[in-house]
Amino acid sequence: MTPEKLISIDRDHLIHPVSSWRDQEQFGPRILHSGHGTWLKDIHGKELLDGFSGLWCVNVGYGCKSVVEAATEQMARLPYATGYFGYASEPAITLAGRLAARAPGNLNRIFFSQGGSDAVDSALRFIRFYQHAKGTPERRHVIGLARGYHGSTYTGAGLTALAAFHRDADVPLSWQHHIPSPYAYRHPGDNNDAAVIAASVAALKAKVAELGPDKVAAFFCEPVQGSGGVIVPPKGWLSAMREACRELGILFVADEVITGFGRTGPLFACERENVVPDMMTVAKGLTSGYAPMGAVFLSEDIYTTIRDNTPPGVAVGHGMTYSAHPVSAAIGLAVLDLYEQGVLANGVKAGAHLASRLNTLADHALVGDVRISGMLAGIELVTDKKAKTKPDASLKIASKLARIGYDKGVLFRAFGDDIIGLAPPLCCSVEEIDILCDRLTAVLDTVADDANVRAALRQ
Ligand SMILES: Cc1ncc(COP(=O)(O)O)c(C=O)c1O
Structure with a gap:
């Protein structure tokens, strides 16, 4: 098909993510x-x-080449295997094992999603299951950062703090809140590292006090804020926020969808400050974009609390047709090798x-x-x-x-x-x-x- 024909079809039929629909129709795609x-x-x-x-x-x-070959081999041998009803595929199991061995601390349990948005949405659902299992369902509030990005599902868009995702969308939801981001360049007053860190810790504590100390479930953050304008927090910020969450008795969730898989140096950005989150979300670099896949890592405590408080034979009701997709998993393994x-x-x-x-x-x-x-x-x-x-x-x-x-x-x-x-x-x-x-x-x-x-x- 000629480029002109493709452009014309794009203008007429293809809706692009987070785009001005008017501009897209006017200017067409590249x-x-x-x-x-x-x-x-x-x-x-x-x-x-x-x-x-x-x-x-x-x-x-x-x-x-190695990634393309791994995908081709898996696609020819077994292009799909459900994870429902106790089924599994070899690459998905192997990938879960290899990731668990490399994840910080005891983040040993892995649920695979199709990308970052549904990894975040899954994390929010697991948090809900966990609070119910613990007997603290009143802990329903979740706090994120201004300029944070956590994807585009209904719940994720509310945790996201970017105007485009809230416009006409009726989010943030009533249980979603934000505190200022560690944005040293535009930090009011003294903006040295210690002042920026202290301001974030104080803001988190104040927000928890305002919502009620026994009403907050979790704090979410990106180790480096990506879509909010690449905001790099001062060294020591991540560990200070992790510690504050421990003190406050709330879960600390690291959204490593961008920072995971070497983007900031180590495999996971949390490693730079020896931070072990309670949950971690990843996507993007997991398959290097060669196929859709994301994941949520759960700590052993979160996993066992949900497991032990769900009656025998009763399902934990969260899943997707393409969770742990074998072709994506085979790609993930080849990418991890690289x-x-x-x-x-x-x-x-x-x-x-x-x-x-x-x-x-x-x-x-x-x-x-x-x-x-x-x-x-x-x-x-x-x-x-x-x-x-x-x-x-x-x-x-x-x-x-x-x-x-x-x-x-x-x-x-x-x-x-x-x-x-x-x-x-x-x-x-x-x-x-x-x-x-x-x-x-x-x-x-x-x-x-x-x-x-x-x-x-x-x-
Ligand atoms: C930190 C973070 N979380 C979640 C997402 C959503 O991931 P996806 O676009 O794969 O749904 C993104 C996407 O850029 C992200 O940067």
Whole structure:
């Protein structure tokens, strides 16, 4: 089919996730055709360096033969096996075992979902089951962070704290609450690490006191906030929040959908601070985006409490047709092999180079803040560095960034509030990181050269 025909069908029929339906119909899609390593090709043959790993997921890069072979072999042998009625498949069992062995602490029990949203939704359901099993059903409130993202199911969208997901959606639900995020750059007053950490701990304690100390079930957070603008909390924040939850007697849930599988360095970001959550959600890097799959890890205590308080022969009523899908699981195993055979180590090396290159961008006229954690980075743009002024919406910086980036052959995330997100594949070479940073600098220079942007800039 010709590109023109595809574009026309897309405009007429395909609803895109989190998009302006009007813009999508007006401008049509950019159609990707193939990928290899860190590189993508669009349908017109244009080469693009993927600085965002698709949607922070293709951690091992495109076109990995071992992953394709594992999927092909599994698909030919057994493309589907239900997990219902006691059935299972070999790859799903093996993957659960290997993940449990690598997960922090006693997060030994794993429920597979199809992605991150339903992993979060599953976690919320398991929390409910757990509170009932414990005899504390009144503990129903759940607290998240401002700017947090926890997916797009009905319940997840309410725990998410981004306006687009709440508009006309009647969420957050009455039991969902948010406290300010550990956003040092825009933290009011003193913004040193200790002050930011203390403010978060105090906000959590105050929120629990306000809702009732015996009415709160759990606190959810991303170890690094991704879709909220790559907000990297100070070192020590994660462990301080984990400790506060222990003190408050509420569950601590780490949403590692982006940070899991090497994005910040180790397999799970919690490992950096020796944090053992009560529950952990993952997706994306679990299969590196080669097939849909997510997972919820439950601590032994949560699992056994639910098990022991469910009468014999009675089902724990949560499941999906594609839970523990054998092809996704076979892909997960092949991807885990790649992580352990060098991709994680390469990510650490490439991440150090990325940090050294991006830190020099702090001097750019448009750059207010650079935030980096491994192969995850955010660059916040301002028109007045001293006053930290966000660019006026009329300048349409985000759409300029995305358009110019594409023209210059580099893909990154241009968040609506003028923050650039980077998450290159962990297989990136140092040379590819240089190309990424050179092209990104050229994009920023071009935007800064726009007459209206130049007029708005205050040095
Ligand atoms: C932290 C976090 N949780 C949950 C999700 C939802 O995952 P999915 O898009 O696979 O449903 C995302 C997606 O970006 C995420 O970043």
